[in-house]
C-alpha cells in the first residue's frame with residue numbers, strides 16, 4: 001500500500017501517527033540502548049499516551065514528532081520532528097526538534113537527513129521563527145546531529161524535569177533561526 005506523506009526526504013516519509021505504529025514504537029521505547037539517555041525505558045501505555053499527544057498536537061498545530069517510514073520498504077523506524085515544550089526554562093515555551101529511531105537503523109544517516117528536512121519544513125512551510133534542540137550533555141550522539149544539521153550551541157543548563165538525575169540533568173541547548181523571518185524583522 002502506498003502511503004501519503006506530509007513531506008519526504010530522499011529516503012524517508014514523514015506522517016501523522018497510525019494505530020499500527022503503537023507496537024513498533026513501544027518496542028523502540030522498551031529498548032535500553034535507545035533509551036540510554038532517558039531516566040527509564042517507556043511502557044506500552046506511555047507510548048500510547050505519547051502517540052495520542054502527538055496526534056492532538058498535529059491536529060492543533062500542523063506539526064509533531066512525525067512518524068517516519070523508510071520509503072523503499074514502507075517500514076516505520078521511529079520519529080523525527082517538531083514539538084512544543086513548556087517545561088520551566090529560560091527558553092520555553094518553544095518548539096524543539098527531536099529524534100528517536102530503532103537501533104538497527106542507526107548510523108545510516110537517517111537522523112541527519114530527516115532532521116534537515118524537518119528544519120526546512122518548519123522554516124519554509126510552517127514559518128516558525130526559531131527551533132531549539134535539547135539533549136543531556138552525555139548524549140553526544142544526539143548533540144552530534146545538532147551540529148551536523150547546522151544548529152548553534154547556546155549554552156548548557158540544568159533541566160527542570162531532571163533535577164534529581166545526576167547523570168542527565170545537565171543539558172545542551174542548540175538553536176537555529178529562520179533566516180527568512182530574521183530578514184523581515
Ligand SMILES: CC(C)(COP(=O)(O)OP(=O)(O)OC[C@H]1O[C@@H](n2cnc3c(N)ncnc32)[C@H](O)[C@@H]1OP(=O)(O)O)[C@@H](O)C(=O)NCCC(=O)NCCS
Nearest residue numbers: 034099100101106107108109110111112135140141142144
Ligand atoms: C540520536 C539518533 C536519532 C541518531 O540517529 P542516526 O540515524 O544514527 O544518526 P545519523 O546516522 O544521521 O548520524 C550519526 C552521526 O553520529 C556519529 N556518532 C555515532 N556514535 C556517536 C557517539 N557515540 N558520539 C558522537 N557521535 C556519534 C556518527 O559518526 C554520525 O556522524 P557523521 O554523520 O558526522 O558521520 C539515534 O542514535 C537514536 O535514536 N538515539 C536514541 C534516542 C535519543 O537519544 N534521542 C535524542 C534524545 S535527546
